[in-house]
Amino acid sequence: MIDTIIFDFGDIFINLDKPKVTHELKEIGITEWNNKLIELNHQYEIGAINENEFLTGFQKQIEHIDTETIKKAWNSILSDFPLYRLDFLEQLSSKYKLFLLSNTDYTHIEEVKRKVGTEFHNRFINCFEKVYYSFEMGMRKPDESIYNYVINTHKLNPKNTLFVDDKKENTDAAQKTGLNIWNLQVGKEDVIELIDKIIHI
Numbered sequence: 734m735i736d737t738i739i740f741d742f743g744d745i746f747i748n749l750d751k752p753k754v755t756h757e758l759k760e761i762g763i764t765e766w767n768n769k770l771i772e773l774n775h776q777y778e779i780g781a782i783n784e785n786e787f788l789t790g791f792q793k794q795i796e797h798i799d800t801e802t803i804k805k806a807w808n809s810i811l812s813d814f815p816l817y818r819l820d821f822l823e824q825l826s827s828k829y830k831l832f833l834l835s836n837t838d839y840t841h842i843e844e845v846k847r848k849v850g851t852e853f854h855n856r857f858i859n860c861f862e863k864v865y866y867s868f869e870m871g872m873r874k875p876d877e878s879i880y881n882y883v884i885n886t887h888k889l890n891p892k893n894t895l896f897v898d899d900k901k902e903n904t905d906a907a908q909k910t911g912l913n914i915w916n917l918q919v920g921k922e923d924v925i926e927l928i929d930k931i932i933h934i
Contacts, residue, residue, distance in 0.1 A: 735829070735913065735931050737889055741874075741898040742835035744919045746822070746857070747814040747845060754810035761806050762795035770794065777838045780868040784839050808844040819857055821925045826860040832883060833864040834896075836873045842866060863887070874898070875906035884910065895931065897924065 743749045763770070770791070777787040788800040795803075825831065846854050858864055865883060867873035872882070884891060891911030898904050904914040915930050917923075 735893055735895050735934060737830040737832070737887075737894040738825070738927070739832045739834050739880075739883060739894060739896045739907075739912070740924070741900075741903070742833055742837065744899045745897060745917060745924050746818050748812040749810050750812040751810060753812075754806070757806040757809040761798045761802055763806075767794075774838075775873070777840075778836050778867045778873050779871050780839075781871075787838070787840070804840060807840060811841060811844055811848060814845075814849050814853070814857075818924060819853065819860075821927075822860045823856065825927070830887075831861045832887070833861050834874070834879070834883060835865070836867045838868045842868075874900075874903040877906055877910055880907050880910045880912060884912075895934065897927070 740746070773782075773787060773790045776782045777784075782790070785800075788803050791803050791807075792798065792800055822831070849857070863883075865879075867879070870879065870882070872879045874880075880896070883889065884894070892913070894912050895915060896904060896907040896912045897915045897917055898907070899917045899919050901916050904916040908914050913934050915927070
């Protein structure tokens with residue numbers, strides 16, 4: 734019986750606009766996501782570098798662009814956070830132990846807070862027993878260690894725990910630790926369909 738749920742954040746609760754961020758990055762001169770940028774993003778997501786180091790590292794790829802413009806383009810991936818999902822989450826929090834486990838960075842989280850506002854953000858955070866962001870943990874999905882950390886820290890029973898994420902590599906890794914999984918298909922499924930998924934586990 735499922736009594737605990739671990740959620741991803743992006744494209745589970747807040748919608749992500751990946752075409753928009755691709756367009757915005759191209760507008761400032763990033764025509765391809767090269768290995769240096771992949772590594773830079775990875776380092777930022779595990780908190781190995783700070784925001785300034787990330788933005789100036791980005792700037793080395795497009796030196797004529799100032800860091801504020803880069804930051805704006807980077808944040809353009811963040812779209813809307815529908816209220817109905819927050820309402821659903823609040824209802825869920827009275828019946829299950831909930832955790833948030835997200836690969837993200839400081840810049841994006843600060844922008845989320847700004848976009849949704851303090852009251853909305855506080856309502857969201859208060860639904861969870863604990864919120865885990867990769868940049869604060871020093872590790873990221875799909876490393877199995879990140880799932881085991883949450884499981885062991887909170888003494889969770891994987892058989893009674895569901896992990897929800899839109900990336901298959903993340904749910905595949907979670908499944909190896911014994912967690913039940915839902916690889917949510919963005920655009921075809923919505924997190925509010927969760928109860929129907931639990932019934933069939």
